[in-house]
Amino acid sequence: MEFTLLFLAASIVMLVAWRGSRALALGLYAAAMIACVATYLHHATDTLKLSF
């Protein structure tokens, strides 16, 4: 679900960058990027399933 929301967030940032104000696009970009990094860190702390 979180990845669906991240794709949605990226689409919204693109639409705002194309049609809306620059300041709003920059703010939304920052929020989306923080969410991406948080999602990455969440998955990066999973136990590694190594094959040895």
Add this chain to the structure above:
Amino acid sequence: MTQTRAITLNALSLYAVALVLAAAFAAQLLLHELPCPLCLLQRILFAMLAIGPILNIRFGPRPSHYALSLLAAVAGAVASTRQVLLHIMPGDPGYGSALLGYHYYTWALIGFIAAIVLLAAALLFDRQFEDDGAALPPTGGLFAQAAVWLVIGLTGLNVVSTLLECGFGACADNPTVYELLKRFS
């Protein structure tokens, strides 16, 4: 590099991002290989790469717009490096099929590093940041507008595809079916 030429290059970079997103879709639909969570994150970060060029086309080239794409490229390189390292042990078959000898996440790492180098190279040309007085077409002309809508459309399709794949819960580590379709079939 003039402002007009910079905008043309930014439009071309959007077509490159669209090509990457379309190729990922092609692998998903033609080879029936569903993307894993880290693969999805890399796709999202490729889409985030497009925001800098969109802003450059709409508001004119600025270093801050290139910086947005650089941040996305670095984050994408980190995510794809992690996936390469997850499958680096000898005998590990990797995730998914390989294309020209490399798995998609390895291609993604190469793509993100290429983006970092190209963005740094683009930033070397200071003249693009000065208003050269050229009458730029509104929002970059048809070539640039088509590139922007193509990338937005492909990202929108990914919203639908990811919703079908993961449903309303957490995405599976090794997805084999579209969860939402399974629920309603």
